[in-house]
Structures are given as structure tokens and as C-alpha cells.
Amino acid sequence: MSRLIIISNRVSAPKDSHSGAQGGLAVALAAALRENGGIWFGWSGEVTENFTGDINFQRRAGVTAATIDLEQQDVEEYYNGYANRTLWPLFHYRIDLAEYERGFAGGYVRVNDRFADTVRPLIEPDDVVWIQDYHMFPLGQALRDRGCKNRIGFFLHIPWPPRRLLGTLPEASDLVRTMFAYDVVGFHTEEWLESFRDFAIKDLGAEEGEGNTLKLGDHTLEAIAAPIGIDCKEFIEGANSPAARLAFRQMRDSAVGRDMIVGVDRLDYSKGLEERFRGYERFLERHPEERKEIFMLQIAPPSRAGVESYQKIRTTLEGLAGHINGAYADVDWVPIRYVNQGYPRDQLAGIYRAARIGLVTPLRDGMNLVAKEYVAAQDPENPGVLILSHFAGAAAQLREGAVLINPYSAEEMSDAIVQALRMERQERIDRWRVMMDNVEKEDVIWWRKRFTNALIGKALETAEAAE
Numbered sequence: 207m208s209r210l211i212i213i214s215n216r217v218s219a220p221k222d223s224h225s226g227a228q229g230g231l232a233v234a235l236a237a238a239l240r241e242n243g244g245i246w247f248g249w250s251g252e253v254t255e256n257f258t259g260d261i262n263f264q265r266r267a268g269v270t271a272a273t274i275d276l277e278q279q280d281v282e283e284y285y286n287g288y289a290n291r292t293l294w295p296l297f298h299y300r301i302d303l304a305e306y307e308r309g310f311a312g313g314y315v316r317v318n319d320r321f322a323d324t325v326r327p328l329i330e331p332d333d334v335v336w337i338q339d340y341h342m343f344p345l346g347q348a349l350r351d352r353g354c355k356n357r358i359g360f361f362l363h364i365p366w367p368p369r370r371l372l373g374t375l376p377e378a379s380d381l382v383r384t385m386f387a388y389d390v391v392g393f394h395t396e397e398w399l400e401s402f403r404d405f406a407i408k409d410l411g412a413e414e415g416e417g418n419t420l421k422l423g424d425h426t427l428e429a430i431a432a433p434i435g436i437d438c439k440e441f442i443e444g445a446n447s448p449a450a451r452l453a454f455r456q457m458r459d460s461a462v463g464r465d466m467i468v469g470v471d472r473l474d475y476s477k478g479l480e481e482r483f484r485g486y487e488r489f490l491e492r493h494p495e496e497r498k499e500i501f502m503l504q505i506a507p508p509s510r511a512g513v514e515s516y517q518k519i520r521t522t523l524e525g526l527a528g529h530i531n532g533a534y535a536d537v538d539w540v541p542i543r544y545v546n547q548g549y550p551r552d553q554l555a556g557i558y559r560a561a562r563i564g565l566v567t568p569l570r571d572g573m574n575l576v577a578k579e580y581v582a583a584q585d586p587e588n589p590g591v592l593i594l595s596h597f598a599g600a601a602a603q604l605r606e607g608a609v610l611i612n613p614y615s616a617e618e619m620s621d622a623i624v625q626a627l628r629m630e631r632q633e634r635i636d637r638w639r640v641m642m643d644n645v646e647k648e649d650v651i652w653w654r655k656r657f658t659n660a661l662i663g664k665a666l667e668t669a670e671a672a673e
């Protein structure tokens with residue numbers, strides 16, 4: 207295959223191939239770059255007084271990272287603004303939180319033009335370009351405007367909103383029109399793909415072509431559903447590492463015989479943490495006999511502290527955790543342990559394994575990798591139960607094995623906790639097995655190949671047969 211140029215807002219090229227702290231996505235993309243050669247381009251995360259377009263090249267673990275600095279105004283309008291205060295809430299169906307400001311929209315286009323100007327000279331005629339996520343919808347078009355004729359693909363890591371919701375965005379039609387600059391556009395689920403198709407056809411007049419193609423004017427794109435997975439093999443290795451075993455023992459010891467319910471999420475309103483706490487509270491209220499038999503560990507490192515809605519959710523959750531603990535705790539038991547920090551992945555794996563229940567209850571989530579990590583970390587002989595929201599992308603793949611709930615319903619959450627606590631070992635094993643089969647088969651390498659094979663116009667089977 208030709209060289210790969212990956213472009214994403216932040217570049218997370220690994221420090222070394224087995225660092226415990228990096229996510230599966232970084233590992234998968236870095237592996238693709240190592241196989242094919244190429245560059246990972248994006249924002250450095252640094253702010254400079256005046257934009258220069260100077261590129262900082264770094265070679266790490268066989269991957270070339272190329273980054274640029276942005277101006278403060280860029281960060282405010284493009285990153286904190288349009289990406290995180292407009293698109294993120296809207297694409298997670300929260301138009302009540304979405305802010306539609308022309309300044310944000312202008313900054314977003316300006317920064318995408320800056321990315322295009324800087325990365326364009328790095329792209330050679332045979333390269334394949336793969337752009338990641340909602341920070342960069344218009345980048346493909348910006349590259350086409352600069353004469354780039356390469357194959358360009360785009361993958362969206364978050365949900366795609368239903369047509370009527372997307373229609374509230376003043377720039378909706380322009381945004382979707384620019385996506386026709388791509389050869390391939392990927393979503394996690396058929397549901398998001400359908401919503402995209404619906405808007406393109408009904409609002410822009412696009413026509414359906416053969417296969418998964420859509421045609422608008424002279425442009426044809428292929429739209430595919432490609433659910434992302436975790437690096438399952440690596441995660442299982444991590445789950446069996448000394449750090450994971452130690453974390454497992456420490457959790458078990460500190461649980462003193464009680465069952466643990468675990469939640470691990472970035473602190474974000476899309477993750478349904480408030481509703482989760484309320485569902486757990488309902489369980490405590492309805493089932494006094496179970497109270498001291500269990501506790502919940504919620505790990506939630508803060509994110510996007512520069513955005514007001516994220517400061518609010520932090521305050522709300524602190525209040526709620528305090529309220530529940532105040533109402534139910536005893537001298538020898540607290541119902542919620544609420545922790546605001548990140549942990550190395552190996553340690554997380556040990557924590558997942560020690561948990562009898564994994565609670566993954568987003569109100570809306572593109573995929574949710576924590577659900578898959580929880581499954582992969584379990585003891586096959588005595589696995590825990592995954593309680594999963596209908597509204598996580600992962601529900602499309604894990605629905606047979608998980609206990610599915612509507613996260614808005616405190617009663618469903620409470621009933622699901624009871625069901626999970628009372629579930630016999632054999633049922634837990636059976637449910638886990640079907641989920642694990644999927645997590646193993648459709649892992650992050652499968653995802654990456656599915657997308658890149660569509661992008662370079664080759665069937666997945668061909669690539670697999672060649673291995």
C-alpha cells in the first residue's frame with residue numbers, strides 16, 4: 207500500500223510500543239503507519255503568539271509525528287468553540303448545550319485552512335490520506351481546493367445526529383456538502399450512517415448509487431459503518447500483567463467481600479454520569495437488603511476544563527456523590543467511591559476484572575471502548591456482567607451478552623443492577639462468551655483494515671487472505 211497520512215486534532219504517536227498509558231486507537235493507527243510508512247499530522251496542543259505554520263517533526267517508535275502550534279484565538283474558536291461547544295453537544299443530541307456562534311464557525315474554517323496549508327506540501331501523489339473526527343470535517347475539501355487528488359477518507363468517532371437535529375446547525379448543509387470531497391466516510395454504526403444518508407439525500411439532493419455510494423453533483427463518496435474495537439490481544443496481555451494483578455488484589459482486599467460496580471469515563475455530560483448516580487441511588491433506596499453488600503467505584507478524570515458545561519457537570523456530580531454518601535453511608539461502608547484521576551491501562555484492567563458489574567450507561571456515545579475493555583478484562587471462569595446503555599454505539603455489537611438499559615430510567619438501572627447481582631455463574635459465562643467473541647474478532651486492527659481497505663479500494667478478504 208502507498209504511504210498513509212493520518213490527520214487528527216491531536217497526535218498521539220506512542221512513546222514506545224508497549225507503554226501502558228496509550229489508548230487502542232493510538233496503537234492501531236501507529237501500527238498502520240509503521241506498516242505502510244507515512245506521517246501523523248495534527249495540532250501539538252501548544253499555543254503560539256502568531257501562527258507560523260512551522261512543522262515540528264518527531265520520530266517515535268517507528269512513527270513520524272508532524273505537529274504545528276496554534277494561536278490562542280484558534281484554540282478558543284476552533285477547539286473550545288466550534289468543536290467542543292457546537293459540534294460535540296449537537297452530535298450527542300444535546301442541542302440545549304450547543305452554541306451557535308459565527309465566530310466559532312469562522313475560526314473552525316480558518317484552522318482547517320491552516321491545517322490544509324501546512325500539511326499539503328507533505329502529501330505525495332501516491333499517498334493515501336485518512337482524516338479523523340469532528341474537528342476536521344472540512345479538511346478534505348480544503349485539501350482538494352489546494353489541488354490534492356489523492357484518495358482521502360474520513361472517520362467520525364462520535365455519533366451522527368438525526369437529520370432534524372443536524373438541521374439546527376446554521377452551517378449544516380455546507381458541512382455535509384464539503385464531506386463529498388472524501389472518497390470514503392466511516393461511522394461506527396449503521397444508525398449513524400443512516401442519519402448521514404438521510405440528510406445528504408433529503409436536504410442536499412444527493413442520490414444513492416451502487417454499493418454504499420452517494421452522489422452529489424460530480425462527487426461520489428462511499429459511506430460505510432466500521433465499528434472501532436480495542437487492541438484485544440494487547441489488552442488481555444495487560445490484564446495479566448503484574449500491575450493488573452496487583453490492582454485486582456488491592457481492589458478485592460479493599461472491597462472486603464463486597465461486590466464492586468465500576469464505571470470508568472471521561473467526565474463528560476454524554477456519559478450519563480448524573481443519571482447513573484441517580485439510578486444507583488434508586489437501587490439503594492429500593493433494596494436496603496443489598497446496601498452493604500456492594501459499592502460503586504466511579505473513575506472520572508476531568509476533561510475540557512476550559513468549557514463551562516464541563517465545570518458544571520463536575521460540580522453537579524460532586525454534589526450528588528456527597529448527597530448519596532451522606533444519605534446512606536455507615537461507619538464501615540460508603541456507597542460511592544468517586545475518583546477524579548486517570549490510571550495506567552494495566553491498572554484499569556485489574557480494576558475492571560475485580561468488578562462484578564461494569565456500568566457503561568452513556569446517554570449517547572459513538573462507540574464506548576470502556577464497554578469492550580471491561581469485557582476483555584474479565585476472568586473467563588467467573589466473569590462480571592456488563593450493564594450497557596442502548597444509546598452507546600457498542601450496543602449494536604454487544605446487545606446479546608450485555609444487560610441493556612435505557613440510561614434515562616433510574617428504575618431500569620436499579621432493576622439491571624439487581625439482575626446482574628443475582629445472575630448465576632453459567633449465565634454470566636454464556637453472556638460474556640458472546641461478547642468476547644465479538645471483541646476479539648472485530649478488534650481495532652479489524653477496524654483499521656476495514657476502513658483502509660475501503661479507502662484503497664480493496665476488499666477486506668483479499669488483505670486477510672494475504673496474511
Ligand code: ADQ
Nearest residue numbers: 363434470471472505507547548549571572573574575576
Ligand atoms: P471517548 O469519548 O474518549 O472517545 P471511549 O470510547 O469510552 O470514549 O474511550 C475512553 C478511553 O479512555 C478508554 O480507552 C478508557 O480506558 C480510557 N479512560 C477513561 N477513563 C480513564 C482513566 N480514568 N484512566 C485511564 N484511562 C481512562 C471517542 C468517542 C467514543 C469512541 C472513541 C473511539 O467519544 O464514542 O468510542 O472516541 O472511536
